[in-house]
Amino acid sequence: MLDIRNLHASVEGHEILRGLNLKIGPGEVHSIMGPNGSGKSTLAQVLAGRDTYQVTAGEVLYQGRNLLEMEPDERACAGVFLAFQYPVEIPGVNMSHFLRAAVNAVRKSRGEEELDAVDFLELARARTEIVGLDERFLGRSVNEGFSGGEKKRNEVYQMAVLEPTLAVLDETDSGLDIDALRIVAQGVNRLRQADRSFLVVTHYQRLLNYIVPDFVHVLVDGRIVKSGDKSLALHLEEQGYAWLEKETGGEVTAGV
């Protein structure tokens, strides 16, 4: 599904990812944890194609294709979805208008017929239930005036409508109260299926009580320094990251 090999990326000449390796198989849920500044969000943004980051070395294969050569919209049409850490407010563009444009862009790229207004609304309304959003929110401007929790739920909602193959969740849990966290996690769990993979980037172990990952990776200084199963997350919760930084000296790349 996704194969990241020796990925190096920088922003404004400052290297953030320094040789990252990661393989994700179909249907797997991987979690990436790490301290502030370790490169978690950079990884998420690079996978989505944000051009403020420069990839200086390495490659990323997605379903056998060179992901890094694809435009952000091509990646989305090919099934890559990024749930933004900070969803962007877009005044004047209402949710249904925006989502219909997105759904139809994806459908068009697959050679499918575009949805008309009626069919689209049926789909859009049906999916609101997954994250417990009132369907009236479809008439609001994208993220404008949304609370933090609404913004995150909106990200998961868009994922439910667009049905990606690879979903990258960038700190979708940050800033959520426990109720919102449960709703978001349940939304993700309902979308888990054999041919859909997840990369869950999180700062806190708490989310992983609700979204149980198959693999947990620890990112320090732009490299994965430790990988394991869900028990690694619990260990991190108790011990923090300091022991890892000591153990690896920030140099060693641990295999799975």
Place this chain on the structure above:
Amino acid sequence: MIDTKDSTDRYQASFQQRETALSAAGQAWFLPTRQAAMSRFGELGFPTTRHEEWQHTSVAPIARTAFQHAAGVDAAVSPADVQRLALPGGTSARLVFVNGWYAPRLSDLGDLPAGVRVGSLDETAGRDPALLEPHLARHAAFDDHAFVALNTALMQDGGLVYVPRHTVVERPVELLFIATPGAEPRAIHPRNLVLVDADSQVTLVETHATVTPGDGAAYFNNPVTEIVAGDNSVVDHYKVVREAAAAFHVGTLQVHQFRSSNVSAHVVSAGGTLVRNDINALLDDEGGECNLYGLYLIGGEQHVDNHLRVEHARPHCDSREFFKGVLDGRARGAFTGRIVVHPDAQKTDAKQSNMSLLLSPHAQVDSKPQLEIFADDVKCTHGATIGQIDDEAIFYLRARGIGEAAARSLLIQAFAREALAGVRIEPLRRRLEELVLARLPEANLLQETA
């Protein structure tokens, strides 16, 4: 350097040719005004950019072109053209003018409430001077505005709309001005007069269009509209500028408001090489409300100048100005918003906002608020922003599969439509949104869902 004398002489000649005919048509009563305006135009000449009110707009191309006075109605306009350009949905009356002359065969006087008069201003001037005499050319001053002077001297025809007391005209009155290309470049001077008595309501849609939008032939359209809004009246005015690509449009809207009247005016500029919209409102008694909205979308070498003057002469009046522009290519925009608050006009509440979106590094906007406040208990605010497309928003949209061109279009559309939110005629709002969409790539992805 423009030879001012030569450029004004041409119009003097047109004027002399018309004088005799006007007397014969029963318009002798108005001749002295025309003569005064003509001689004032001769004194003023065309303004240059040294003139403060014309600092950002050079009318040199108008001054140096030998425009011919538009002769009679051109038969080249068909009912199908009218159908295409006209306001969709119902109107209570539609007057069509071709090159500034009334075209009865293309017009529809519809079904109007008792006492309402909608018709040719020129015909009314011959038949009913008593109705026009107190108003015509008494609101739009020509002593310091060359183009208003020129229009007043050479005015051809346009709509006369009179709404008596206690009368609501439910559906809009449409004034459709259609220009046709000619062998010689034409000058067109349409003139509208709208008189709304107390407790009445009317909506006007004034469209300036052409049968051949992409045609390279230049013409010069110089319309003036005077609106008198009586006590407690409600008047909505929409001006849609869809001139041909090479056309010049210099228009004035002059509004005179009385007690507790409510006037809103929209101007949407989408076609023409040079468009100047002067919009002047005088709030002449207490409780008046004046809302002015504007939108333009231009590219290439197009130039749009919106020049507003709102005068608060009496207390307790509100005014709003909300103008937006989208500029691509080497287009230039200008906005001047002068708000004058007289010493007596306490409790004035005036708000002004001008926002521009630049799509190209070569586009340019000059935005100039001018507040002249001579009262001490007033609220006046103004704000101007000039921005570019938000890269973060583009990335967000692209990350959902929307291509770059469509993402840009979506954001431009969102920016523009805010200026159309106040359009109260649903079919017109849709038409204007289509005009916006037509200028954007990938528009098929952007159709509304509901």
